[in-house]
Ligand code: ADP
């Protein structure tokens with residue numbers, strides 16, 4: 001039955017045209033996403049999509065790289081978490097498959113927020129998720145991260161794990177998310193992000209989100225995304 005749901009999901013996504021169908025949908029329930037994710041969203045009271053969610057999730061579900069720009073508070077977290085969860089669901093990733101998605105965020109506080117939303121809406125999905133930030137014992141983390149399907153963390157600590165943790169296999173990575181890319185760069189994380197990207201298979205999907213546009217963000221997008229769809233909802237786009 002699960003196999004059947006996945007097949008019909010795959011078909012719906014193939015038939016889904018963001019340019020045509022995307023314009024007429026408003027609720028998460030209208031998206032070609034799994035029942036599990038829809039249930040998680042519903043229980044967290046997420047029903048109607050925000051603008052950036054409407055415009056980007058449709059495109060991300062098709063597998064394209066996306067560079068999304070929208071001001072703080074516009075709902076960027078779900079704009080990337082829903083496609084991440086769906087990519088793993090459709091690839092039938094379980095806890096035995098190792099690292100399948102990475103979510104990079106500039107601060108510990110933001111990473112914690114993302115992780116909390118992920119565990120809430122991903123409640124009915126079968127992957128494992130871990131939070132990796134500074135301020136915790138790195139050795140303790142190392143024992144757990146090698147088993148995680150989704151890691152959420154800060155650039156410094158994620159790159160440290162990719163460099164140092166034995167058994168960190170990135171060959172199965174499906175999606176990389178660079179959240180608050182503008183802030184990551186302002187905080188001086190360019191080197192760490194480049195190092196992370198260097199560890200990952202080029203076949204992955206990359207989603208980059210930012211509150212503001214800048215030459216630095218465009219440079220990062222050029223280096224880490226492939227033929228990205230650029231989607232903005234703020235006035236300066
Ligand atoms: P951003 O990352 O763009 O600053 P967030 O993802 O942190 O924005 O979302 C801002 C707030 O909006 C959060 O409190 C979040 O729970 C809420 N929110 C996001 N998407 C929705 C939605 N579709 N429906 C209702 N509330 C939402």
Ligand code: MG
Pocket residue numbers: 076077179180
């Ligand atoms: Mg955010």
